[in-house]
Amino acid sequence: MLTTGVIILIAGLYLGGLFLLAFWSERRAARGRGGFISSPLVYTLSLAVYCTSWTFYGAVGSASRSGLEFLTIYLGPTLVVMAWWFLLRKLVRISKAQRITSIADFISARYGKSASISALVTIVSVAVVAPYIALQLKAVAASVDALAGLHQAATVDVHGRSILADTGFWVAVCMAVFTILFGTRNQSADERQPGVVAAIAFESIVKLLSLGAIAVFAIYGMNSGLGELFDRADWHEGVQRLTTLQEDFETRWLVTLFLSAAAFICLPRQFHVGIVENTNERHLATASWMFPLYLLLVSLFVIPIAISGMTQLPETVNPDLYVLMVPQSAGQTELALIAFIGGLSAATSMVIVSSIAMSIMISNHLVTPLLLRLSVFSQQRTADFSKVLILVRRLSIIAILSLGFIYYYSIGTTSPLASIGLISFAGVAQFLPALIGGVYWEGGTKSGALTGLIAGFALWTYTLLVPSFAGAGWGFISVLDEGPFGIALLQPDALFGLAGWDPLVHGLTWSLTANVILYVAVSLFSRQSPLERLQSAVFINAFDRSRTGVEGAIPRSAAPEDLFRLARRILGRERADQLFADYAKSRGVERRADLPATDPALIVYVERALAGSIGAASARSLVARIAKGETISLESVIQILDETQEAIRYSRELEKKSRELEKTARQLREANAQLTELDRMKDDFLSRVSHELRTPMTSIRSFSEMLVEQGAEGGAAALEGEQAQRFLSIIQHESVRLTRLLDQILDLNRMENGQLDWELQEVDLADIAREAAETMRGLAQNGDVALIDGLGDARLPVLADPDRLKQVFVNLLSNAIKFNDAAERGGAAKVWLELERRPAGSGGAVCAVAIRDNGPGVPPAEQQTLFSKFSRGWKEGSRRPTGSGLGLAISKQIMLQFGGELLMTASSPAGSSFAVRLPHAERALQAAQTDAAPETGPEAGPEAAPEAAAE
Amino acid sequence: MGARILIAEDEPFIVESLSFLLSREGHEVDAVDTGSEALRAVQRRRPDLLLLDIMLPETNGFDVLRRLRAAPGLEELPVMVLTAKGQEADRKRMMELGADDFVTKPFSNRDLLARVASLLGAAARPAG
The missing domain is CATH 1.20.1730.10 (Sodium/glucose cotransporter)
Incomplete structure (x- = not known):
């Protein structure tokens, strides 16, 4: 032992x-x-x-x-x-x-x-x-x-x-x-x-x-x-x-x-x-x-x-x-x-x-x-x-x-x-709430931290520390058992009736809950001082380098000699000398005396050094005694910081807003352009209708005036019988043209509004195409255009109005013939009528005939508006065959009425190709049966198949 | 007192009616059906009056008039514009380009002849 x-x-x-x-x-x-x-x-x-x-x-x-x-x-x-x-x-x-x-x-x-x-x-x-x-x-x-x-x-x-x-x-x-x-x-x-x-x-x-x-x-x-x-x-x-x-x-x-x-x-x-x-x-x-x-x-x-x-x-x-x-x-x-x-x-x-x-x-x-x-420092003794x-x-x-x-x-x-x-x-x-909140929550304030700490500490003392003395025979036993003054609710180990808990759990729950709640609540209802805000920003953004140096921006002024005396008193002569020598060196000057008279960075430097010895609060308090202009400028710095942050946030918002505005403006511009285009198209349409109507009417009026004049006076203006006859026939011709034009316009208008009610019957698409070709053979021969029938003996049963369907083919063939300039370019003008080559997998549900030519093709600028009213033929400055310009628009509408489609499938300077597509008759009938009102409008037709085929 | 009149118009029936009317008044009438032909014709032999349709193939009426007014010796050529579109904007533009008169189709024969006479008279006076 x-x-x-x-x-x-x-x-x-x-x-x-x-x-x-x-x-x-x-x-x-x-x-x-x-x-x-x-x-x-x-x-x-x-x-x-x-x-x-x-x-x-x-x-x-x-x-x-x-x-x-x-x-x-x-x-x-x-x-x-x-x-x-x-x-x-x-x-x-x-x-x-x-x-x-x-x-x-x-x-x-x-x-x-x-x-x-x-x-x-x-x-x-x-x-x-x-x-x-x-x-x-x-x-x-x-x-x-x-x-x-x-x-x-x-x-x-x-x-x-x-x-x-x-x-x-x-x-x-x-x-x-x-x-x-x-x-x-x-x-x-x-x-x-x-x-x-x-x-x-x-x-x-x-x-x-x-x-x-x-x-x-x-x-x-x-x-x-x-x-x-x-x-x-x-x-x-x-x-x-x-x-x-x-x-x-x-x-x-x-x-x-x-x-x-x-x-x-x-x-x-x-x-x-x-x-x-x-x-x-x-x-x-x-x-x-x-x-x-x-x-x-x-x-x-x-x-x-x-x-x-x-x-x-x-x-x-x-x-x-x-x-x-x-x-x-x-x-x-x-x-x-x-x-x-x-x-x-x-x-x-x-x-x-x-x-x-x-x-x-x-x-x-x-x-x-x-x-x-106690003003130990204000006495000018050079105590170390x-x-x-x-x-x-x-x-x-x-x-x-x-x-x-x-x-x-x-x-x-x-x-x-x-x-x-x-x-x-x-x-x-x-300490935990104030510590963790301090580095992660910018809103924590000094008052909040103080209140939380005091409350937590007080409850800890009462519920945990005091009872620990009890066993030492200090007379606390009665307090423990009955509460102070006999108030049971205040019993340290069963506060407010929270009895039966483990004393440690009980004490910690009360103290920490009060601590956290008060810290957060008081923080929310109190304001931070400028320095607090600065420090909280520095703490929370600790990894953001630009923020840690922010204190240096505070324009305080203090004479280097005063700072040196202060440092010497706190740190001792040797370390103060070293401190200032280091600083002077970092500034590129040899001696302390050469340092600039006011240097905010030096103040921060010295304060930091002092803080390392006596803590941040005391260091600040000491430096504040010799540094001037701190409070005001500090606040101004905070304000500048806040404003800068605000400005950045604001400008980000502005940027976002302006992007949104730009987008809206672009949409508006597009909508406006569309409207303008629609308006222009409407004006254009009226202008063209006007022109198309006025042209035949000019001849009619002029010749009829001559005839009337002759009838009234019979003298100098007398016409020869042959001449009068010619004038009358011109008037008749032009009247027919006028009527046809009016019919077309009304026709198109009714179709567009879905007001036509045609009897659809089963016809053969190829037969109709051939009929139309027959009709156009005379025109083709006149124009020296070869019309080639490549349809063979295919059967293409579809549901349609035969006259209307024929009208579509006539229109397409007449365009193909009229515009074909292959002969002028030294070739042989040709127009083919053939079965459309369908992409694989589109199936037999669609019947389609193609009209192909080796004409000049449709200029790219006109392809977009090819099927709109008066689109073609009004191209100023080009020699044009006569025509109202309504043909393709009407044809397209007719095809839509039948639940089919009309489109241009190819166009190049070597020729163009148009396709007339209609659902197979059986398919169309099925669709019609499932559809309650199959013929009330263009949308009522079975259009799924042609749509898919159009791809 | 017959004058030389050039008609630039692509509707054959309208050309026919104008030719008949003007010839009956004793004028010498020529007709072309495109803008470029009209320009060539006036260069070849200056008419006393040009009846110019706006909607002409190849070179439209606006361009014909602009080039006429820029050509030496043709600045003063009387031009009567014919149009079937009847738009005020077209009328204004033509007048600015230097058209002497503007007639909307369909026209009254008597009115047209009166205007032709007036234009020929106005052109003849400073010359004679």
Whole structure:
């Protein structure tokens, strides 16, 4: 059995070695040879500061008491580094850009560098971290006592002992000294501390190896192997808990999972190692798989130790001490010592990092603002404030450890390790809404964040922290049981009647719900100050480079010499010189004195540097004292920013609108062009009708006047009988022409309006075509055009009015003959009448005859309007055969009436071809039967088949 | 007092009626049925009056008139335009191009002859 003295000696030696490691690492880093110190491995291992003595001792205890619940503590962070790395990356990016020093600084910077927020977050952190540190003290003290054989029993009543006799007190003192040596050696407060990080990483390795050693011993030392271990587990009732899930497990699992995930980001020490000490964003990628692996190993080691402890140690042994007691009980003192060193590593790493993080927060957010307010700086003494800062930090470390000890001493050792840890987790989870909202929701305001934090923290204190004191005999028991003043509704563990819940679930639900609701609601109803809006934009658009530099655009003015004096006071002479020398170099001037008199960028530069030492809020407040014109110009910058954004948004909308307008305008133009075209066509039609009517009427009138004149006077104007006869015949001829024209116009009009009612009968399309050809033979011979019948003996039964159908063919043939100029071009004019060659697959449902010629073809410009009224033949300036220009329009209408179609199938300078198509008579009859009124209009005819054939 | 009159018109019956009427008045009448022929005819032998139809094949009445007015020695040639379309726009355009008179078909024989006489008289006076 070791004595307390020997144990403390060994612990001291271990810590001394650790200190040397830190010292050596720092020296290496200072010489720019970071090497492994700045590797992703060290970063990942430093994250393992998450595994405190609570993990080391408490996880085994927790597994023994509540089974698999301990796993959630590891699952939460795993979830964060694996699935939420983008959030971590954003936090790292922002923190680097803004020289963030702590989580309080981060939240405060987001909400307009608010001093009240950073102070509040710091106070909350102190309240949360103190019990957590107490936990470490308790663990180390208990392990020392256990190792020395002082208290092998489950719990110790520390009351009634003097403080000096308590092992915890001396542990606290040692840790304070050690942390001060470690964490505040640097002259400057803001620099990253590679030595500390290296030591923490090393301790993480020690933790893991030591826990692994005990696990191996539990399997192979205490038992002959896994088989025997699990055999023991089989018949032991308590072990069943390890493999079965407890009642209520769902909500508690979810809550602890959430809490551990939140704690991984929000705990001041996690924020410190994970975000502030991060040297390279890419390390997050490595951590995202390596850290979960670390946690997996830890959780695997926990199980055999827990089983062995439960089955092979007396029931009186505190499960939290199984790690120590398993080897101890077997007389393996060396192994027990290794276990102790592992636990010590877990505790010291947590205490060191926590105290450093807390001392930064306390000095930056509580003490410095206070000193500023007390006008320490307005006195023109050239006191080096950096020395003050270091002193403040050392005192803060002592203060935070004292608080931890007080908590430990007042509560005693009644609560199990895990429950204290979870209460702390629930406390820091209160930062989550303001933090996450801060980087993803532009609307979050300072008032919202403050209100949410205060409410959440107050409820956390009331529902979780206060009841934790109850067991210490502080007289809270009556409050717990009956509520304050006997008001049951206000009972801390059953607030507003919400009884029967797990105390942790209950407390977290109330505090976090109030926190989130107030944060969102107050944010929605409050306005952001200009600086808040600026910072919120910078935070939310952290990955947008153009936005991060926006502060430099604020036209503030301050003399470089004033800024230098300020920097010297905060950072110390040496670093201030360096800072300004670097800046001068970046500006291309040699000395500080050569810097331009007003340089807004320098102000931002100095403010950032100061922020790294004393936090954003204090730095801003200090710089504001010597920089002029900030407020107004800042607002104007915000306004400019807003206006620019507004203008961009507006111009995008305008662009969209203008595109829409353009489209509408184009549609209107098209519609208008169509209307104009229709109007022009109507005018054209009237003009042509007028011309066609006036021409015969001119002859009729002129000749009839001559005849009338002669009849009246009989004298000088007498006509010879032969002449009078000729005039009369001209009049008659022209009257017939006039009548025919009127008939055609009316005919066409009626057809267009669907007013014709023809008797359709079955006829043969080929026969009709041949008849028409016969009629036209005379015209063809006159024009020296060969009319070739290539129809053969095909039968093409269709439903049609034979006269009308013949009219169509006559019209087409007459055009083909009249316009054929092949003879003039030195060839032989020909017109063919033949069966239309149908595309394959169009079937026999359609009868079609083609009229083909080797004439000049239809000019492309006229093809569009070929079938409209007066389309052809009115082409000015071309020698034209006579004709009304209504022939094709009428023919087309006739074909539509029959449910068929008339179209031009080809046209080139070598000739054109027209097709007359009608449905097969049987097909047409079928369609007519299914159609109630087949002959009421052009649309009534069966047109599906011809339509398809037209393709 | 017979004058030389050229008729540019493509409707044979209208040419026939005009020829008959004008010949009976003692004028020497010539007829062509396209615009280009009309231009050639006036170049060959300047008539005293041109009766010009608008809707002529090959070169329409507008173009014939425009080219006449641009040709040396023909700027002053009296031109009477005949049209069957009866549109005010056509009348205005022809007058702008330098037509001396404008007659819409169908016309009254007496009216037409009076206008021809008036045009011939107006053309003869400054000359004589």
